[in-house]
């Protein structure tokens with residue numbers, strides 16, 4: 371009996387993780403060194419420099435939290451909030467909702483502003499939310515809401531938050547590396563991301579950056595940060611010049627992130643964004659030719675995450691069966707809906723390495739085979755032609 375786990379070869383077109391670059395996978399297999407080895411400290415400095423470039427920030431405190439994207443979310447909120455502080459959270463999907471949960475666990479006063487799923491957060495929504503609050507310490511929201519496929523205009527929202535005097539905390543887990551994120555240019559005070567989406571690295575680290583105002587708030591705290599593990603007052607001493615041990619850094623994941631960031635640097639951010647945009651447009655044309663309908667209006671659609679309603683299937687057939695056949699027969703993973711969208715939509719990711727024209731075509735070809743079998747009438751080849759016309 372085979373005692374080793376051998377994962378099946380998949381094409382990852384879901385909401386994350388995305389396919390990792392072979393160089394990133396090779397980096398994971400490099401020999402271990404100590405987390406205070408001069409060579410490792412030099413690697414940490416490289417990671418910080420390259421993360422500043424992708425976040426487009428000069429923030430000194432820019433590093434990778436040990437943990438997935440949720441750890442970055444929690445790190446931002448637990449470090450900035452204390453009992454009795456007020457926090458406005460914009461909720462237009464699952465990840466905004468998750469932020470409200472963390473705010474409550476911080477015993478802060480939560481002002482949650484709900485927006486229908488599938489819609490972006492607009493500047494007026496934020497103005498209304500702030501008007502409901504007394505004096506919020508921070509406003510938090512998600513740039514690219516992975517549960518719905520909506521992208522919110524952070525550049526237009528930031529000045530409204532700035533006028534209120536609140537700190538601006540933004541989740542860029544899905545957007546970073548796939549579309550513009552301008553931490554300094556837009557005026558974001560605290561921002562976090564994840565490695566397994568458009569950076570195309572395995573899940574396990576959460577890039578995070580804190581600006582001057584966020585650092586000031588951290589230094590002015592009246593109480594200790596609730597979480598020992600995520601306490602930035604201690605972690606910054608490990609990632610900064612002092613190199614004081616806090617916890618053992620995930621060595622292999624750091625190799626992988628450094629390599630993933632080098633791949634991003636070599637491609638160039640603008641070229642990478644353009645690749646994501648073009649492949650999204652090709653996929654959108656193909657999906658619409660197959661009868662899928664987008665959840666989000668065109669101007670607010672994410673390039674890296676396409677959320678779509680399926681065409682009507684024959685009775686007795688459902689989206690989960692179709693996804694399973696895509697996985698079993700074509701080895702392609704796409705995501706189902708979360709929360710209110712469960713059973714109703716698909717979430718098709720074109721993130722990082724997965725965002726390739728060849729992958730768009732592979733998915734459309736598979737759907738051209740599977741959909742007629744599920745009772746959908748198609749004009750054979752139409753989706754491929756529609757995608758091809760977007761070249």
Ligand SMILES: Cc1ncc(COP(=O)(O)O)c(C=O)c1O
Nearest residue numbers: 438439440465514516543544564
């Ligand atoms: C927008 C957003 N925020 C936060 C998270 C949580 O990240 P993780 O699952 O890596 O903890 C995700 C994960 O999909 C996400 O899409």
